[in-house]
Amino acid sequence: MPVKKPVGRPAVKADNRCALINAAKTLFVDNDYDKVSIRAIAAKAKVDASLIRYYFQSKLGLFAEMLKETIEPVHAQLNNSKEKSTQDSPEKILLAFYKIMSQNPDFPKLIFRTASLKTTKKNQELQANLLSLFPKNRLTIFEKMHQQNRLQQGIDPMCAKMSFISLMVFPFLMPDIFKQALNIKTSAEFLQHLAKQNAQILRHGLIANESQLSQDA
Known part of the structure; x- marks a missing residue:
């Protein structure tokens, strides 16, 4: 007597979802x-294509979840800094970003490419998923530090935010032709080294030191 196949959702291994996220990341970046x-x-x-609908409902759902899970460690640090800003909060955010992106060095290019898409209904859906990961209140740390006199004198918090984003993102968006001209090789080891140096630039270029804080107190 033939054995009947179970009715319902397909039986899957625990790592199938992770495999789909990783595959999507590779393909969407390229x-x-x-x-x-x-x-x-x-x-x-x-894996079977039906698992995409099973886990994510659609290709768009998979795309959105892939974005979310990849930058989750950065979000965790942002949320922590939002709740309790300290002198080293910007450094921690930057280091968290470099740590995850050094493992996915082309991922910021995917974010930039998605943000730069022409305005169509489908593209707006993609961009809406992207923007949901970067709400306006996520990066208010410099405004808070300015209010607490934690920035150096004369530092504009909006300019500080722009400098911070530039230090954090540009190394991953730098065109290959410029890297070759400047003999820069962005290996994971180099990016971790750069992260520490950029953290030093933040600390000494934007953030008030302890003596300045005591004078302002």
Whole structure:
């Protein structure tokens, strides 16, 4: 007597979801959203394509979850700094960003490419998912530090925010032609070294030191 297959959701291994996230990350970084098919993601992950609907409902759902999970460690540090800002909060955010992105060095290019898409209904859906990860109140740390006199005298908090974002993001967006001209090789080891140096620039260029804080007290 033939054995009946169980009805309902497909039986899956615990690591199938992770495999889909990793496959999506690789394919979306290397290709435009429209060029990546559900079948290609499933093939890359070596799982059945039905699991994308099972876990994420759609390709867009997978894309959104892939973005969210990749930058979650940075969000955790942002949330921690939002609740309790200290002198080294910007450094911790920067170091967290470099740590995760040194493992995914092309991921910021995906974020930039998605943010720069032409305005269409489909692209607006992609951008809405992206913007949901970066609400305006996420990076208010410099305004708070300014109010607490934790920035050096004469530092504009908005300019400080722009300098911070530049230090954090530009190394990952720098065109390869410029890297080659300047003989820069952005290996994971180099990026970790750069993170520490940029943290020093933040500390000495923007943040008030202890003696300045005591004078302002």
